[in-house]
Amino acid sequence: MTAVRYAGLDLGGTNIKAVVVERESDGEIRVLSRGSHLTHGREGADAVVKRVAGLARATAGEYGVAGVGVGIPGLFDPASGCARLIPNIPGEWVGRPLRGPVETAAGRPVALINDARAFALAESRLGAAHGLGTVVCVTLGTGMGGGVVIGGRLHMGAGTAGEIGHQVLQAxxxxxxxxxxxxxxxxVGSAAVLRMSGRPSVEEVYEAARMGDERATRTVDHVIRWLTVALVNAHALLAPDAFVVGGGIAAAGRALFGPLEREVRDHVTLGRPEDVRVLPAALGTYAGALGAALAVMEQGKDRAPTR
Ligand SMILES: [Zn+2]
Known part of the structure; x- marks a missing residue:
């Protein structure tokens, strides 16, 4: 068996990230290229889908990929490949075909995956939780997404498993x-953080907390407290080998991860606290695109490039 290439696109509100990876015959995965393109979300859903399809076609042609994975910032119907909910890109998205137009343009099989699930897949295979069996991944920015990997495989449940950010924590x-x-x-999403702190960006909140600002410190404590509840609940259910936390919150660095891991350990009463690990994400802003490429790689539909 020779090396096979796959493309991953990660559709975001601002950028579309693109990667091409190559799976060697020994299973090793190598990144061949990465790039970022503006989404131009204001041009509407139709234009955005065309842009994604155009990128898929160009990448498939240039690299001879066997499949294209597309990370979607929301929910879609896996059977039809149509959007169900894409909250952060303007336009009429409900019911809009996504997989079909991209597949037609690329001339290759296309797999759709929720962007947070793509992040989880990438971090568990290639990133912070590489080699671990059960992993709960959280990406925290404007929204709070997540994904659960069990025995090395992304757990989908009936379709939306892993939505850790939509656990109800406060009736x-x-x-x-x-x-x-x-x-x-x-x-704990960025809207709540900005409202509570009165600051214009999450980065500034953490910087101000580092400098000892009282309101910023209170905000960071609030985030740590509620994130702890979210992770402790997930721990009771899944007892993961590790949590991986990424997204905009990664800017907080050690000011957040140290206390967060300590707090979670303090509240894990059933397992061994010392086994609880809260790891910062390792793959940076291309994790979603990498995960999308892994998703199509694992779909088992890959066929030899036709070029
Ligand atoms: Zn919710």
Whole structure:
């Protein structure tokens, strides 16, 4: 068996990240290229789908890939390949075909994957949790997404497993974009962090907390407290070998990860606290695109490049 190439695209509100990876005959995965393109979300859903399809076609042609994975910032129907909910890119998304147009343009099999699930797949295979069996991954920025890997495989459940950010942590808490109240995302997503701290960016909140600012420190403590609840609940259910936390919150660095791991250990009463690990994500901003490439690689539909 020779090396086979796959493309991964990660559709975001601002950028579309693109990678090409190559799986060697010994299973080793090598990254051949990475790039970033503007989404131009304001041009509407139709233009955005065309842009993704165009990138897929160009990449498939240039690298002779066997399949294209596309990370979607929301939910889709796996059977039809149509969007169900894409909250952070303007336009009419509900029911819009995603997989079909990209597959037609690329002339290759296309796998769709939620972007947080793609992040989880990549971090568990190639990143912070490489080699671990059960991993719960959290990506925290505007939203709070996640994914669960069990025995090295992404756990999908009936389709949306891993939505750690939509655990209800506070009955009658603040409203969440999903329609519930008191979700983890509504408590620790960047909107809540900016509101609580009165600062314009999450990075500034952590910087101010480092400098000893009282309101910023209170905000960071709030984030650590509620993230702890989210992770402790997930631990009770899944007892993972590790948690991986990434997204915009990675800017917080050790100021967050040290206390967070300590707090989670303090509240894990059933397992051995010393076995609890909270790891910063390792793959950076291309994790989602890498995970999308892994998703199509594992779909088992790959066929030899036709070029
Ligand atoms: Zn929610």
């Amino acid at each position: 009658d808490g603040p409203p969440c974009g999903c329609g519930n109240r008191g979700c983890a995302e509504a408590l």
